[in-house]
Amino acid sequence: MTLLNTIVLDDISQAAAILRRGGLVAFPTETVFGLGADATNQNALEKLFAAKGRPSDNPLIVHIADVDQWPMVAREMPEVAQRMLAKFAPGPITVVLPKHASICDAVTAGLDTVGLRVPSHSQARALISAAGLPIAAPSANRSGMPSGTTWQTVLEDLDGRIDGVLRGSTCAIGIESTVVDCVSQPPRLLRPGAISLAELQTVAPELSVYLPTDDQDATVNSPGLRHPHYKPSAVVQLVDNANQADNNMKSKRMSAEKLEQHLANCAYCGLDESKLVGYLGTSRHFESVEEYAHELYEFMRSVDRLGIQFLYCQRPVTSGIGAALSDRLTRAASSK
Numbered sequence: 001m002t003l004l005n006t007i008v009l010d011d012i013s014q015a016a017a018i019l020r021r022g023g024l025v026a027f028p029t030e031t032v033f034g035l036g037a038d039a040t041n042q043n044a045l046e047k048l049f050a051a052k053g054r055p056s057d058n059p060l061i062v063h064i065a066d067v068d069q070w071p072m073v074a075r076e077m078p079e080v081a082q083r084m085l086a087k088f089a090p091g092p093i094t095v096v097l098p099k100h101a102s103i104c105d106a107v108t109a110g111l112d113t114v115g116l117r118v119p120s121h122s123q124a125r126a127l128i129s130a131a132g133l134p135i136a137a138p139s140a141n142r143s144g145m146p147s148g149t150t151w152q153t154v155l156e157d158l159d160g161r162i163d164g165v166l167r168g169s170t171c172a173i174g175i176e177s178t179v180v181d182c183v184s185q186p187p188r189l190l191r192p193g194a195i196s197l198a199e200l201q202t203v204a205p206e207l208s209v210y211l212p213t214d215d216q217d218a219t220v221n222s223p224g225l226r227h228p229h230y231k232p233s234a235v236v237q238l239v240d241n242a243n244q245a246d247n248n249m250k251s252k253r254m255s256a257e258k259l260e261q262h263l264a265n266c267a268y269c270g271l272d273e274s275k276l277v278g279y280l281g282t283s284r285h286f287e288s289v290e291e292y293a294h295e296l297y298e299f300m301r302s303v304d305r306l307g308i309q310f311l312y313c314q315r316p317v318t319s320g321i322g323a324a325l326s327d328r329l330t331r332a333a334s335s336k
Ligand code: TXA
Pocket: 029, 031, 032, 033, 034, 035, 058, 059, 060, 061, 094, 096, 108, 111, 113, 114, 115, 117, 137, 138, 139, 140, 175, 176, 177, 178, 179, 190, 191, 221, 222, 223, 224, 225
C-alpha cells in the first residue's frame, strides 16, 4: 500500500474534513482509540481494512454522536436495546441491531446486523458530530495486537498507513466496549467490557452469555471472537498470584548466571507484587482491577519494546471490569 503522511491533529474540524473526504483518522474514546472512516463510503472502508491488516470477515462497530441518530445506522431499535442505551449510553456499550441499507456491507462483513456505539469521550463525540456521518471505527492498532490507548501507540502501529491521529488524553477505561447482540432472542452478551453482566441484567434480566460451541458457530454469530486478538509478541502465561509467577520463572534448572539472563527475559504484571522485581526485565503491580484494565495494553507493548519473551499475568477476580480483563488476558494467553 502507498505510505501516507500521518498527521497528528489538534483541530477537530480538520479531522472531520479528512473523514468527510474518505480519509482515515484515529481518535480517542473512553475505551480505546478508534480508527475512524465514513461507514457509508466503500472506498474509505477498503483503506481501513488494509491499514489495519484486518480480515474482511470481521465486522466493524459504527459510532454516532447521539443516541437519537440511530436511524442513520439501524432499521429498527429492539426494545431491549432501547433499555440498554437509555441506561448506559453515551458510554462503553455496543448494541448489535438490524442494519440500515446506507451502511456499507464491508462494515458488517455482509451480515444483516450492525454494531452501534455512542462513545462518551468529548473529543470522539465532537469529531463524529462535526463529520456529520456514521463513523465505522475498530480499535486503532494493527490487527491482532493489543488495542492502542494513547495517540503515540497508535502512531507506532499505524504511522504512514492512516491520514491522521487526533492528539487526545488517554482513554479512561483502557479496554474495549461491552458488545450485546440485541437481535437474537433472548439478547446475548458477545464481548464483556466495562459494563458488567450484572449491570446489564439490571435493565435486561433476560440477557444470556454467548459461548461459541465451535469455530463455525463463532463465525456466524460474532466473527471477531474467532480471530486472534489483544496479543503481544511475548508469550503470555496466566498465574493465580505473584508467588506462582516467581516459582514458575525460577523453576528452570540452570546455572545462576543463566537464571539471571532468563529472569531478565521475563516480565510480570498483576495486583500482587513479584518478589523478583529487581531481576525481571520489567514488572508492574496495580492498586485496583480498574488500574490493571487501564494499563494492561500499554504494559504489554512496553514488554515488546524491550524485546522480552515471557510475560506472566495475574488472573484478576471476575466481578465488575474483572470479567472483561480476564477475557482479554485469556485471549492474550491463548495459542490461537
Ligand atoms: O470500545 C470499542 O468497542 C472500540 C472503540 C473504538 O469503540 N472498538 C472496538 O472495535 O473494539 P473492534 O473492531 O476492535 O471490535 C469490534 C467487535 C468485534 O469483536 C466484532 O466481531 C464485534 O465487535 N461486532 C461488530 N459488529 C458485529 C455484528 N454485527 N455482530 C456481531 N459482532 C459484531
